[in-house]
Amino acid sequence: MSAPLVDIRNVSHRFGQLAVLKNVSLAIEPGSYTILLGPSGSGKTTLLSILGGFVTPSEGKVFIRGADCTAVPPAKRPTTTVFQDYALFPHMSVGKNVGFGLRMQGVDGATRAAKAREALALVGLAASFDKKPHQLSGGQRQRVALARALVIEPAVLLLDEPLGALDLKLRRQMQDELKAIQKRVGTAFVHVTHDQEEAMALADHCVVMNDGRIEDEGPPERVYARPKTRFSATFMGESTILAGKAGEMRDGRVAVATKFGPISLPATSPVGATVALAIRPEHLILAGAKGDVALGTARVSDVVFQGSFKRVLATSARDPAFQFIAKAPAPATVQAGDTVAVSCNAQDIILLAD
Amino acid sequence: MSVAGTNGRALPWALVTPALAWTLLFFVLPFIAMGLSSLTAHEGGALTLANYSQFFTNPSYWRAMVNSLEVTATVTVISIVLAYPFAWILAEQVPERWQRLALMLAVLPFWTSYVVRSYSWLLVLAQNGVINRALTSAGLIAEPLQLANTRLATVTGFVHFFVMLLTLTIFANLKQLSPSYRKAAADLGAGPVRTFLHVVLPLTLPGIMVGAFLTVVLCIGDYITPQILGGNNELVMPQLVMMQIGRRGDFPLASALSIILMAVVTVAYLACARWLKIERA
Amino acid sequence: MRAAVRLAAWLYAIAVYGFIFLPVVVLILFSLQATSFPIPPFTGPSLRWYQAVLSDARLTSALVNSLLVAVLSSLACVTLGFLSAWGFARFALPGSALLRGLITLPLTVSYLIIGMGLLVLFNWAGVPKSLIAAGVGHVVINLPLCFAIIYSQMGDHQINIERAARDLGAPEWKVLLMITVPVMAPAIFAGFFLSMTFSWDEFVISFLLTRFETTLPVEIWNLLRSGLNPKTNAVGSLVFAVSIVLVVLFELTLLRRKTA
Numbered sequence: 017m018s019a020p021l022v023d024i025r026n027v028s029h030r031f032g033q034l035a036v037l038k039n040v041s042l043a044i045e046p047g048s049y050t051i052l053l054g055p056s057g058s059g060k061t062t063l064l065s066i067l068g069g070f071v072t073p074s075e076g077k078v079f080i081r082g083a084d085c086t087a088v089p090p091a092k093r094p095t096t097t098v099f100q101d102y103a104l105f106p107h108m109s110v111g112k113n114v115g116f117g118l119r120m121q122g123v124d125g126a127t128r129a130a131k132a133r134e135a136l137a138l139v140g141l142a143a144s145f146d147k148k149p150h151q152l153s154g155g156q157r158q159r160v161a162l163a164r165a166l167v168i169e170p171a172v173l174l175l176d177e178p179l180g181a182l183d184l185k186l187r188r189q190m191q192d193e194l195k196a197i198q199k200r201v202g203t204a205f206v207h208v209t210h211d212q213e214e215a216m217a218l219a220d221h222c223v224v225m226n227d228g229r230i231e232d233e234g235p236p237e238r239v240y241a242r243p244k245t246r247f248s249a250t251f252m253g254e255s256t257i258l259a260g261k262a263g264e265m266r267d268g269r270v271a272v273a274t275k276f277g278p279i280s281l282p283a284t285s286p287v288g289a290t291v292a293l294a295i296r297p298e299h300l301i302l303a304g305a306k307g308d309v310a311l312g313t314a315r316v317s318d319v320v321f322q323g324s325f326k327r328v329l330a331t332s333a334r335d336p337a338f339q340f341i342a343k344a345p346a347p348a349t350v351q352a353g354d355t356v357a358v359s360c361n362a363q364d365i366i367l368l369a370d
Numbered sequence: 371m372s373v374a375g376t377n378g379r380a381l382p383w384a385l386v387t388p389a390l391a392w393t394l395l396f397f398v399l400p401f402i403a404m405g406l407s408s409l410t411a412h413e414g415g416a417l418t419l420a421n422y423s424q425f426f427t428n429p430s431y432w433r434a435m436v437n438s439l440e441v442t443a444t445v446t447v448i449s450i451v452l453a454y455p456f457a458w459i460l461a462e463q464v465p466e467r468w469q470r471l472a473l474m475l476a477v478l479p480f481w482t483s484y485v486v487r488s489y490s491w492l493l494v495l496a497q498n499g500v501i502n503r504a505l506t507s508a509g510l511i512a513e514p515l516q517l518a519n520t521r522l523a524t525v526t527g528f529v530h531f532f533v534m535l536l537t538l539t540i541f542a543n544l545k546q547l548s549p550s551y552r553k554a555a556a557d558l559g560a561g562p563v564r565t566f567l568h569v570v571l572p573l574t575l576p577g578i579m580v581g582a583f584l585t586v587v588l589c590i591g592d593y594i595t596p597q598i599l600g601g602n603n604e605l606v607m608p609q610l611v612m613m614q615i616g617r618r619g620d621f622p623l624a625s626a627l628s629i630i631l632m633a634v635v636t637v638a639y640l641a642c643a644r645w646l647k648i649e650r651a
Numbered sequence: 652m653r654a655a656v657r658l659a660a661w662l663y664a665i666a667v668y669g670f671i672f673l674p675v676v677v678l679i680l681f682s683l684q685a686t687s688f689p690i691p692p693f694t695g696p697s698l699r700w701y702q703a704v705l706s707d708a709r710l711t712s713a714l715v716n717s718l719l720v721a722v723l724s725s726l727a728c729v730t731l732g733f734l735s736a737w738g739f740a741r742f743a744l745p746g747s748a749l750l751r752g753l754i755t756l757p758l759t760v761s762y763l764i765i766g767m768g769l770l771v772l773f774n775w776a777g778v779p780k781s782l783i784a785a786g787v788g789h790v791v792i793n794l795p796l797c798f799a800i801i802y803s804q805m806g807d808h809q810i811n812i813e814r815a816a817r818d819l820g821a822p823e824w825k826v827l828l829m830i831t832v833p834v835m836a837p838a839i840f841a842g843f844f845l846s847m848t849f850s851w852d853e854f855v856i857s858f859l860l861t862r863f864e865t866t867l868p869v870e871i872w873n874l875l876r877s878g879l880n881p882k883t884n885a886v887g888s889l890v891f892a893v894s895i896v897l898v899v900l901f902e903l904t905l906l907r908r909k910t911a
Contacts, residue, residue: 070814090818101808103815107833117819168819381823385738389731389754389794396791397757400768407771456667459660474902476668479675481894483852485868486887489875490674493681493689496879500677503691534671591761593855598875608763615859621771628767632760639759 019082021046021204022067022172027076029062036062037073038228044172044206045221049198051236052208053215054225055251060208061176063225067206068097068174081171091120094171098178102161104149110136110160111145117168135167136160138197155186159193166201175207179214191217212252216240224248246292246368255294256340259370262289270367275335276311283367292368299364300342302328302350307359314340316354321346330356408625412618421626431610431627435634438606441521441596442589445528446582452529453536454578460537461544473541480534488598491527492518495599519601527595532588536581543577544570586638591631607631675891682884689881700885710886713870716782717851720866724789725797725846729839731790732797737831740805741813751802755795765791766856773860780862788856793849797842804838837904844901848894 020043029037037059044050052060065071066078069090078086085093096117104113114132115123123131136142139159149157158178165173178194179187195218198205209215215222215236222236224247232239232248243249246257260272262285271280272291285291301307314330317339325343328350332338340358344350411418425431456476464472479487494500495517502514517523547570555565593608600606605613607627614624681689685697704710738744739751757765769788778784809831816830817823832839854868861869867890874883 068818070818090814091820091822095818097815097818099811099815101811103808103811105812105816105830105834107836116816116821120820120825164815164819382738382742382744385742386735386744386750389735389798390750392731392790392794393754393757396769396772396787397765398753400765400772403772403775404764404768407775452667455660455663459664463657463660463664476671478895479671481848481852481891481898482675482678483868483871483887483890483894485854485871485875486678486883486890487674489871489883489887490678493677493879493884494674496690498690500673500691530671530674533667587759587761591763593763594872608761611763611767615767615770621774624767625771628764632764635759635761 020044021048021081022206023079023082024063024067025077025079027063027066027073027078029059029066029071029073029075036228037066040076040228040230042223042230042233044204046204047202048204049195049218049220050204050206050223051215051219051221052206052223052225053210053212053219053252055210057227058225059228060210060225064097064174064176064206064208067172068095069093070097095174096165096168096170096172097174097176098158098161098165100177100180102149102157102181104157104160104164106149108149109145110141110147110149110152113149113160114164114167116164121168131167132163135163138166138200139163139193154182155190158182158190162194162197166197166203170203172204172206175205177208177210179209179211187211187214188217194218215252222252224252226251242366243294243368246294246370249294249366249368254297254341255366256297256300256342258293258295258338260291260293262287262291262367272367275338279309279362279365281309281362281365281367285367285369290370292370294366294368295360295364296366297327297341297343299360300340301359301361302330302342302344302356303348306357307361307364309360309362309365311340311358311360313355314358316350316352316356319344319351326350330358332358404625404628407622408629410622412620412622421623422630424623425627425630430605434605434607434610435630437521437604438590438608438631439634441524441528441606442586444525445532445589446585448525448529449532449536449585450578450582453533453581454540456533457537457540457544461541473538476537477534480531484594485598487531488527488595491523491530491599495523495526518599519603521600521604524596524600524606527599528589528592531595532585535584535588536578539577539581539584540574543574547573583639587635590635590638678884678891679888681881682888684881684884687881689879689884700881701889703882704885704889707882710867710870710874713865713867714889716864717867720782720786720789720857721847721850724786724850725793725843727786727790728793728797728846729801729843731794732842733801733832733835733839736798736802736805737827740802741810751798754798757791758795758799762792762853762855766859769856770859780860782861782864782866784860785857785866788860789846789850789853792853792856793846796845796849800842800845801835801838804835809834840904841901844897844904848897848901851890851894851897 022044024040024042027037027040028035040059040063052063054060062071066073069085069088072087076086077084080094090097105116108116111129111132114135115128118128118131133142133145136145139162141156141159141163144152144156144160149160152160162178179190182190191214194205207218219236222233222239223230224232224239226247232244239248240252243252249255250257258274258276260274260279263271263273263278264287265284268282268284269280270283270285271278272293274293279293281293311332313333315333316328316330318329320327323346325346326348328342328344330340330342332340333355342358350356408421409417409419411420460469460472460476482490492499496502497514497516497518499518501517505511506514551569551573552565555569560568591608593612596606597609602609608631611624611627611631614620614627680693682700683695683697685694685699735754739747744750766788769784769791773780773784812834813826813830816826821829852868853866854872857866858869858872867886871883871886871890874880874886
């Protein structure tokens with residue numbers, strides 16, 4: 017396998033006393049769409065700034081195409097950033113904005129205009145060449161910022177919460193467009209967000225960050241289905257979390273002692289370890305065919321209609337402080353006050369070290 | 371946040387140094403020079419506190435300070451009392467689309483030259499000026515009134531200027547108030563008068579204080595208005611300072627008087643600053 | 652009741668407008684006086700006093716001096732103000748708040764005291780009184796204003812715009828000329844026009860720091876010694892007209908910024 021396009025090695029960063037990144041290592045493959053996902057304060061934006069050259073890390077190195085870029089200024093590295101507020105130059109036309117990077121490279125006016133038009137056509141804004149940024153809508157400005165960054169053909173495009181300023185509908189629409197554009201140009205995108213739906217929709221490689229560390233990384237399907245840590249399980253989608261203690265391993269299965277009795281599931285864990293069992297809402301069974309793991313009865317406390325499904329909250333009869341988060345199909349007749357038998361299948365349970 | 375990709379520490383200092391140097395050289399250094407000068411004797415240049423002790427022992431100097439404070443206090447109070455209702459009318463009674471024009475008109479004479487503005491009042495208040503002419507031809511008075519060269523003239527000239535300044539600051543403050551405060555007060559049963567007293571007035575107090583502070587600083591340090599309109603019958607501090615320079619070339623005494631004047635303004639500032647902080651908390 | 656309040660409000664507003672405009676109207680009216688005293692009765696209209704002003708070499712050269720001092724000192728103010736605002740907004744400097752406070756400090760000090768200080772200093776240093784000395788004083792009083800206006804407009808968004816330009820390969824001097832200055836242009840113009848009007852109108856510093864060649868307010872002051880004179884009215888009206896032009900230009904740049 018060839019060397020990764022970007023190689024971040026053991027990077028740490030402090031702002032004054034505050035450690036915002038703690039020994040982070042990350043590889044980015046050519047042509048991939050990487051998402052840095054995490055809550056605010058998790059260090060994801062700082063990591064992006066380090067990649068873009070706006071911040072020099074306190075420790076560690078950043079290699080891009082095999083060259084050490086740790087202290088190289090933004091202009092001199094093959095990365096370009098799309099800023100959260102787009103940072104379009106308000107006094108220049110859209111065409112001049114897009115052509116700016118080429119102008120700085122000394123490209124002549126005619127070539128510049130041609131390339132800028134091409135880039136604008138790529139993002140579907142060919143007709144806006146002569147407009148001023150303030151004449152465009154939020155989504156259009158976003159696309160101009162994208163065209164401006166792509167036109168100088170960077171090796172890596174960095175996007176800092178690019179959809180954060182858009183309303184929900186536009187956001188989902190721009191998501192699809194971003195993905196399509198990335199496929200077309202084949203540039204590696206690194207995109208920061210705190211929206212897990214955005215992450216799942218866009219990422220080839222999803223990096224979950226918390227408190228300055230990478231909690232989990234991999235294809236979004238894997239991160240969702242088999243999260244490595246409790247944080248990752250709760251941040252990337254919802255889960256019902258059940259505390260337990262690991263018992264004997266036998267035939268590739270481990271028996272976990274829980275408040276609902278011993279549960280045997282296919283996993284590995286040291287004997288006697290405190291563990292957490294996470295169950296995704298869609299894997300909890302409230303009615304119909306029972307799963308192979310019974311979780312007692314529960315009283316439905318709330319049903320929230322969400323369009324394509326119903327989100328059901330239910331309080332365990334065994335422990336009133338314990339709450340199940342489940343998903344029922346939209347036509348289901350379940351309502352608050354009902355008593356239901358809760359179960360699930362052992363293979364759907366995720367075992368997390370606690 | 372540290373910013374990478376800049377030319378070290380040299381660039382930022384190169385940017386801010388000229389302005390800082392200018393301020394140090396032509397503001398701080400003159401101030402030190404003035405302080406040193408105030409401690410030297412006019413004749414001979416020996417070190418002395420005589421310039422300061424003169425102020426405290428010579429009753430005519432004291433009188434000038436008292437006059438300054440009295441004029442400033444009178445002007446500040448009258449200006450606020452006149453300007454507040456005026457700003458309120460502009461902000462509340464004038465239709466929205468005429469407001470900008472109404473305000474621009476209200477402060478237009480603000481932009482006449484300082485010297486010319488005082489001179490214009492002299493035309494109005496002179497022995498045979500507009501007011502005296504109007505009153506005599508209306509048969510209200512037999513002899514022209516002594517209006518110019520009085521404290522009344524000084525105060526009128528000042529009030530004219532500061533009414534405009536205060537109208538600006540109070541108007542801005544009234545417009546900043548969210549209309550929902552008033553709606554909420556009305557919704558909770560307060561009538562227009564109580565809404566004004568308990569909601570609008572307290573919320574515009576900071577604007578009044580800022581305006582009042584500006585008025586005090588500008589009024590107490592002004593030489594032109596009292597000189598042109600008040601004449602030499604009753605001196606205020608800036609006139610006294612200018613007199614030391616003009617007639618006698620006594621820089622040390624002028625410096626000492628300036629420093630005393632500035633100390634008074636600083637005290638006023640500290641008083642206002644504390645007041646404003648209490649308001650905000 | 653409501654109608655009574657409205658009526659009272661209107662009467663009050665008219666009275667205050669009357670008070671505010673009374674001296675200006677009297678000034679302009681009697682600048683058109685045909686006879687030699689600017690007092691009732693009105694004998695004009697006549698332009699003889701405007702002719703007298705325009706043919707008075709002392710007044711016209713003072714007017715040119717005033718404009719020169721205003722333009723040059725304001726240019727110095729916006730240059731120094733812009734550079735320092737940029738420095739403070741973009742870089743974390745030790746003691747930044749204190750240094751910024753120092754630059755804005757002259758705003759709280761009377762012009763008289765600033766003029767006095769410069770007079771004492773220049774007197775000691777043997778610097779002769781001149782228009783340049785007055786201009787130096789005007790920069791002292793207007794620099795804090797320009798700095799404050801420009802600094803307040805340099806927000807995070809501007810920082811990102813500059814970063815984007817750097818990221819796209821612009822060297823520092825191109826960022827400054829092609830991005831920062833054009834984007835900050837409204838604030839720079841606002842600072843420039845305000846400095847112009849304040850310098851144009853300033854009396855006491857010019858009075859203390861100039862001698863033979865002087866500015867228009869000082870020259871008008873000298874005219875006042877001859878008592879009430881329609882010529883003073885005429886020159887006062889002209890000065891007022893110039894100030895209004897400056898204010899209108901200032902308003903227009905503000906408006907343009909709002910629509911842009």
